[in-house]
Amino acid sequence: MDKDAGALPPKHQFSEWYNDILWRAEIMDVRYPVKGLYVWYPYGFAVRKHVYQRLRDLLDRDHEEALFPLLIPEQEFMKEAEHIKGFGGEVYWVTHGGTAPLDVKLALRPTSETAIYPIYALWVRSHADLPIRIYQIVNTFRHETKQTRPMIRAREITSFMESHTVHETWKDAESQVESEIALTREFYESLCIPIIISKRPDWDKFPGADYTIAVDAIMPNGKTLQIGTVHHLGNHFSKTFEIRYEDINGEQQYAQQTCYGISERSIAALISLHGDDTGLVLPPAVAPVQVVIVPITIGKRHEDVIASAQSLEQELRNAGFRVRLDTREMRPGAKYYWWELRGVPLRLELGPRDIDGGTVMAVRRTGGKVALGRVDIKAGVSRVLAEIADAMRVKAEEHTKGRLCIVDTIGALTSALNEGNVAVVHWCNERACGDAIEDKTNASVLGTDVRSVYVPATEGACIICGKPGKATLVGRAY
Amino acid sequence: MDKDAGALPPKHQFSEWYNDILWRAEIMDVRYPVKGLYVWYPYGFAVRKHVYQRLRDLLDRDHEEALFPLLIPEQEFMKEAEHIKGFGGEVYWVTHGGTAPLDVKLALRPTSETAIYPIYALWVRSHADLPIRIYQIVNTFRHETKQTRPMIRAREITSFMESHTVHETWKDAESQVESEIALTREFYESLCIPIIISKRPDWDKFPGADYTIAVDAIMPNGKTLQIGTVHHLGNHFSKTFEIRYEDINGEQQYAQQTCYGISERSIAALISLHGDDTGLVLPPAVAPVQVVIVPITIGKRHEDVIASAQSLEQELRNAGFRVRLDTREMRPGAKYYWWELRGVPLRLELGPRDIDGGTVMAVRRTGGKVALGRVDIKAGVSRVLAEIADAMRVKAEEHTKGRLCIVDTIGALTSALNEGNVAVVHWCNERACGDAIEDKTNASVLGTDVRSVYVPATEGACIICGKPGKATLVGRAY
Numbered sequence: 020m021d022k023d024a025g026a027l028p029p030k031h032q033f034s035e036w037y038n039d040i041l042w043r044a045e046i047m048d049v050r051y052p053v054k055g056l057y058v059w060y061p062y063g064f065a066v067r068k069h070v071y072q073r074l075r076d077l078l079d080r081d082h083e084e085a086l087f088p089l090l091i092p093e094q095e096f097m098k099e100a101e102h103i104k105g106f107g108g109e110v111y112w113v114t115h116g117g118t119a120p121l122d123v124k125l126a127l128r129p130t131s132e133t134a135i136y137p138i139y140a141l142w143v144r145s146h147a148d149l150p151i152r153i154y155q156i157v158n159t160f161r162h163e164t165k166q167t168r169p170m171i172r173a174r175e176i177t178s179f180m181e182s183h184t185v186h187e188t189w190k191d192a193e194s195q196v197e198s199e200i201a202l203t204r205e206f207y208e209s210l211c212i213p214i215i216i217s218k219r220p221d222w223d224k225f226p227g228a229d230y231t232i233a234v235d236a237i238m239p240n241g242k243t244l245q246i247g248t249v250h251h252l253g254n255h256f257s258k259t260f261e262i263r264y265e266d267i268n269g270e271q272q273y274a275q276q277t278c279y280g281i282s283e284r285s286i287a288a289l290i291s292l293h294g295d296d297t298g299l300v301l302p303p304a305v306a307p308v309q310v311v312i313v314p315i316t317i318g319k320r321h322e323d324v325i326a327s328a329q330s331l332e333q334e335l336r337n338a339g340f341r342v343r344l345d346t347r348e349m350r351p352g353a354k355y356y357w358w359e360l361r362g363v364p365l366r367l368e369l370g371p372r373d374i375d376g377g378t379v380m381a382v383r384r385t386g387g388k389v390a391l392g393r394v395d396i397k398a399g400v401s402r403v404l405a406e407i408a409d410a411m412r413v414k415a416e417e418h419t420k421g422r423l424c425i426v427d428t429i430g431a432l433t434s435a436l437n438e439g440n441v442a443v444v445h446w447c448n449e450r451a452c453g454d455a456i457e458d459k460t461n462a463s464v465l466g467t468d469v470r471s472v473y474v475p476a477t478e479g480a481c482i483i484c485g486k487p488g489k490a491t492l493v494g495r496a497y
Numbered sequence: 498m499d500k501d502a503g504a505l506p507p508k509h510q511f512s513e514w515y516n517d518i519l520w521r522a523e524i525m526d527v528r529y530p531v532k533g534l535y536v537w538y539p540y541g542f543a544v545r546k547h548v549y550q551r552l553r554d555l556l557d558r559d560h561e562e563a564l565f566p567l568l569i570p571e572q573e574f575m576k577e578a579e580h581i582k583g584f585g586g587e588v589y590w591v592t593h594g595g596t597a598p599l600d601v602k603l604a605l606r607p608t609s610e611t612a613i614y615p616i617y618a619l620w621v622r623s624h625a626d627l628p629i630r631i632y633q634i635v636n637t638f639r640h641e642t643k644q645t646r647p648m649i650r651a652r653e654i655t656s657f658m659e660s661h662t663v664h665e666t667w668k669d670a671e672s673q674v675e676s677e678i679a680l681t682r683e684f685y686e687s688l689c690i691p692i693i694i695s696k697r698p699d700w701d702k703f704p705g706a707d708y709t710i711a712v713d714a715i716m717p718n719g720k721t722l723q724i725g726t727v728h729h730l731g732n733h734f735s736k737t738f739e740i741r742y743e744d745i746n747g748e749q750q751y752a753q754q755t756c757y758g759i760s761e762r763s764i765a766a767l768i769s770l771h772g773d774d775t776g777l778v779l780p781p782a783v784a785p786v787q788v789v790i791v792p793i794t795i796g797k798r799h800e801d802v803i804a805s806a807q808s809l810e811q812e813l814r815n816a817g818f819r820v821r822l823d824t825r826e827m828r829p830g831a832k833y834y835w836w837e838l839r840g841v842p843l844r845l846e847l848g849p850r851d852i853d854g855g856t857v858m859a860v861r862r863t864g865g866k867v868a869l870g871r872v873d874i875k876a877g878v879s880r881v882l883a884e885i886a887d888a889m890r891v892k893a894e895e896h897t898k899g900r901l902c903i904v905d906t907i908g909a910l911t912s913a914l915n916e917g918n919v920a921v922v923h924w925c926n927e928r929a930c931g932d933a934i935e936d937k938t939n940a941s942v943l944g945t946d947v948r949s950v951y952v953p954a955t956e957g958a959c960i961i962c963g964k965p966g967k968a969t970l971v972g973r974a975y
Contacts, residue, residue, distance in 0.1 A: 052570055061561035114590065127591065
């Protein structure tokens with residue numbers, strides 16, 4: 020990959036744009052010699068670090084972080100029948116240590132229910148031990164046979180946050196589901212990513228769950244990307260793994276559970292939704308570099324400008340901004356291009372005239388420039404960064420709204436989908452009608468009980484059978 | 498594991514003490530149903546988090562963090578002959594995806610040279626690309642056949658920091674080795690762990706290295722624990738993986754490399770060296786809770802004391818201390834026991850008389866108490882935490898010094914080792930004499946070129962052949 024080779028494809032050629040920006044902005048290298056496994060470049064890893072730090076900060080309010088083993092013995096993995104049906108076909112198996120076969124085959128976790136719940140069975144004794152709210156951020160594995168794509172469909176999911184909670188009652192677990200949804204909203208709010216929350220149809224829920232609430236984003240090409248799921252597990256797993264507690268009356272009860280996951284698809288959405296023809300655009304909350312200072316040193320005041328830029332850098336760093344001063348021997352224009360490609364939200368230009376005038380020129384990655392007073396530069400930078408986040412949010416919301424349409428015939432649904440939209444239809448909640456929708460349109464019934472300001476919670480005639488139905492999201496999903 | 502079951506074994510029964518403290522202080526649960534795999538409890542994970550944050554802070558000065566895949570295809574893994582000899586027997590192999598055999602077997606990384614260097618071959622083009630200094634913190638795997646122990650010899654090493662650097666010249670790589678050693682010193686200094694640095698004998702160096710510098714700690718039972726290694730790889734791997742750069746004269750050159758690792762053995766040493774009969778003792782730099790406040794609410798001033806304790810907590814938190822206010826419904830004595838077991842360095846007791854007197858009683862986990870003025874409590878807490886770190890350092894150094902002895906006969910060497918010591922002998926550097934030392938004593942020649950204030954850099958007659966030899970460390974290693 021020659022770094023000087025050509026230009027970034029335009030964003031409307033989304034697939035080419037996505038593939039290209041990953042190496043141009045040094046997010047991921049796709050040349051690892053196994054299909055579906057990728058390398059995080061340092062810059063990509065820095066983005067990942069800030070995104071997951073944000074997630075940790077939110078989780079740490081009322082969850083605890085722990086760490087369970089990657090390898091799951093076959094007998095534990097095989098305990099829950101639904102779970103095997105859901106994941107069994109994609110599980111990687113470790114069968115040998117050195118040249119000798121293992122006594123017990125070991126699964127690489129595709130998700131950790133069967134690794135964690137045997138331990139929860141030991142930890143939970145009494146109602147006083149509940150609730151348990153534990154998460155881990157780990158690598159998980161799926162032997163994907165579909166086309167793989169970095170961060171979207173990978174064989175090693177390098178950054179899977181999975182939270183596993185245990186409660187006394189079904190209602191308690193339901194409240195936890197709501198609490199995880201609220202957390203997810205807050206997380207994506209800081210990434211400026213509009214999300215659509217819905218209840219997955221029964222045939223698409225997590226294997227072994229009572230129900231699944233999913234979080235989708237609409238990608239630039241109109242496909243939906245599932246970027247979070249929260250599952251009410253009821254007592255399916257607690258019965259399988261014998262997770263019981265003594266209630267306040269001294270009776271043994273099976274615990275109620277939830278699990279909840281967010282993967283690096285969050286970063287795929289981040290890159291895809293905000294990027295433009297020039298490169299990445301990163302929200303200030305998670306940008307590894309929030310502010311880049313480019314000194315404009317034309318003529319003889321070189322040292323003067325550099326000193327001034329250094330003092331600006333120091334002041335902003337002390338104020339807690341992630342700031343970089345670019346003193347490389349390059350033309351300013353080449354530096355602009357470099358940092359724009361990498362999505363740095365704010366560029367500050369500082370030249371002799373700015374110094375004389377007591378100003379700094381602030382250039383937003385989202386467009387537009389404004390002179391800021393040097394004296395109160397910290398307040399100015401804070402304000403402009405907030406404006407940038409707002410502009411990103413507005414733009415992403417407009418995209419999302421623009422891709423949603425309400426239709427009431429199969430013909431209109433098919434057209435809407437073919438034009439790259441996500442559609443809202445009415446559906447009676449019967450499997451047969453759901454199958455008919457999916458078969459006729461080559462799309463997925465994403466969910467009911469949609470929670471989105473963009474989707475009205477209407478009722479109407481099922482698009483297939485005409486019986487009473489509720490607003491339902493239909494789209495083509497990654 | 499009934500949490501009320503008996504007491505912690507005394508520290509001098511080290512093996513029992515170590516096993517017991519892991520669950521009593523909620524560091525690790527050993528009941529995972531696969532030998533050699535363990536679960537980090539939330540409290541243990543918090544210790545791990547702070548230890549590795551410290552390591553990251555040091556590395557981030559001049560390294561970049563990245564992330565490479567876990568799975569290594571057989572053909573890459575098999576490229577470096579020495580490497581296979583060193584690790585081949587312990588490698589876990591993934592052979593199946595679902596029920597179908599894979600086309601190419603995949604190794605779980607035992608260490609990542611063979612995952613990273615094919616990518617470095619793509620990244621390195623010119624001398625201008627060098628040096629590269631990249632690290633990752635990942636899980637690695639070894640199918641251990643020896644006795645496994647949590648954090649000391651595990652089949653999943655959950656927290657392996659591995660740094661891989663690339664340089665132009667052998668000298669540059671040598672300087673990097675020295676730089677990594679300096680970093681390691683600084684890291685263990687903040688953990689209050691005395692280390693002994695030496696050059697491993699040739700037969701014990703990293704497979705494929707020019708030489709290996711190792712870092713050992715002396716554990717409470719006198720065994721040594723290797724808690725860090727830095728390897729000068731020369732151009733062995735760059736020749737195998739074709740990592741070449743164009744030098745300043747336009748000539749293609751093989752790059753020079755180093756690698757460097759620190760695992761969760763660092764935490765095993767931390768727990769083992771500092772703990773006592775009462776429980777853990779954690780250095781302030783990495784304690785998840787640095788200060789616990791226990792309100793003493795006897796009689797009717799309950800609310801007064803709680804309010805005062807809350808304001809104390811807030812003030813310390815705002816000052817950046819990791820502080821916890823313990824308001825549980827338990828006797829103060831039970832709280833003391835609870836937090837002492839978990840190694841919290843400083844306990845602050847606050848009762849009505851303290852409030853009236855404008856003081857707070859500070860009780861060091863390392864022993865002794867002192868009344869601190871409430872007005873300047875932040876300075877007081879800083880000072881006492883520094884005293885605690887000093888006391889821990891002094892105690893650990895005394896232990897280390899006390900376990901080292903200089904001997905000059907095989908008889909004295911055997912006695913010293915049998916008494917639980919690590920010995921310094923003179924050795925001529927010949928393999929035959931090294932083997933003789935190891936055979937006669939059932940111990941290991943750990944290294945030459947010892948760097949430790951406790952070990953004089955003397956020369957003398959080889960303990961086997963009598964020829965000129967240098968000070969050499971001999972011990973029984975984990």
